[in-house]
Amino acid sequence: MTSQLSFDVQLNPHARTAAERQAVLADPGFGQHFTDHMVSIDFTEGVGWHDARLEPYGPLVLDPATSVFHYAQELFEGLKAYRQVGGAIAAFRPYANAARFNRSALRMAMPELPEDVFVESLERLVQTDREWVPTTEGHSLYLRPFMIATQVGLGVNYPSKTFRYIVFASPAASYFAGGVKPVSVWLSTEYTRAAPGGTGFAKCGGNYAAAFVAQRQAVEHGCDQVVWLDAVEHRYVEEMGGMNLFFVFGDRLLTPALTGTLLPGVTRDSIITFAEDLGLTAEEGRLSIEEWQAGCESGELTEVFACGTAAVVTPVGSVKGADREWTVGDGGPGAVTMRIRDELLGIQYGTRPDPHHWVHKIC
Numbered sequence: 001m002t003s004q005l006s007f008d009v010q011l012n013p014h015a016r017t018a019a020e021r022q023a024v025l026a027d028p029g030f031g032q033h034f035t036d037h038m039v040s041i042d043f044t045e046g047v048g049w050h051d052a053r054l055e056p057y058g059p060l061v062l063d064p065a066t067s068v069f070h071y072a073q074e075l076f077e078g079l080k081a082y083r084q085v086g087g088a089i090a091a092f093r094p095y096a097n098a099a100r101f102n103r104s105a106l107r108m109a110m111p112e113l114p115e116d117v118f119v120e121s122l123e124r125l126v127q128t129d130r131e132w133v134p135t136t137e138g139h140s141l142y143l144r145p146f147m148i149a150t151q152v153g154l155g156v157n158y159p160s161k162t163f164r165y166i167v168f169a170s171p172a173a174s175y176f177a178g179g180v181k182p183v184s185v186w187l188s189t190e191y192t193r194a195a196p197g198g199t200g201f202a203k204c205g206g207n208y209a210a211a212f213v214a215q216r217q218a219v220e221h222g223c224d225q226v227v228w229l230d231a232v233e234h235r236y237v238e239e240m241g242g243m244n245l246f247f248v249f250g251d252r253l254l255t256p257a258l259t260g261t262l263l264p265g266v267t268r269d270s271i272i273t274f275a276e277d278l279g280l281t282a283e284e285g286r287l288s289i290e291e292w293q294a295g296c297e298s299g300e301l302t303e304v305f306a307c308g309t310a311a312v313v314t315p316v317g318s319v320k321g322a323d324r325e326w327t328v329g330d331g332g333p334g335a336v337t338m339r340i341r342d343e344l345l346g347i348q349y350g351t352r353p354d355p356h357h358w359v360h361k362i363c
């Protein structure tokens, strides 16, 4: 895909050697290592997007009074490039991320980036750093596009008039150390992630900043992850920290409906779409914590899993709240969860058919 913007290319004279790269790829972890290049594009009100460039990965030099540092006018995306069977490299649904990036941009009073430019930026980066795409099964190259407000000044009467878009890449193993081990979750009744009319549906850094305190509380209670509830009644499940949730009732899947307060995950949408291909039904609706507990205790609710680009499909094994605690199923990964996970990974790595045309070949 080639967009209307012309890209200046400056290769990294200090790119890592093959041996240095292999040392990283042997144990990449998640979000710890970065490839040799990045793509940057600037925006100026009245001019539009300009100065697109592929350049060496490195630090940014920004004035301390730059708007993003003070008012968090920022948004980001997350998607992955996979080494497919046969060696080709493909991204998964990059146009879905481009569309969500622009929905977030509108909410954050930031400029939309043409979808073709978004996708071309990923393609150029992955093509240049293709040797960084892991060959190890289950590993991938995580792509992190983001946009920041770059205007210098402390006034808040108007949003920034200048912005920078950047995408960089990070070789990734499993998001959760320990692979597909079920996670334990903490129900946050003290804190709220998002309220109606707020920024819950936008993938903006502020949502994640406000979540850290509850995530820390989850860990203090011996849990892996926080589960967010609705802001009004503190009863209805919304999402997990950085991931969407699915509840499995036999062959029926239920996931919280997109009310504007939770992230419209690309993985969430993919699972809803392909559920039927697996003989499952998928519904969007509402589930309270009381229904979650009662469903597990009666055996009607058989499995729960979280999903997201980074986490893929991760089983939830146990739940804890201030006044309650229970186990999901037998606490282990459920059969439906693992089928969904295998189907998704199969499409992404090219070992299964791609009936919905989601795989976007890059090189």
Ligand code: COI
Pocket (backbone or CB within 6 Å): 077, 078, 079, 242, 243, 308, 309, 310, 311
């Ligand atoms: C993703 O799944 O890509 C996310 O953005 C989640 C998290 C790493 C912030």
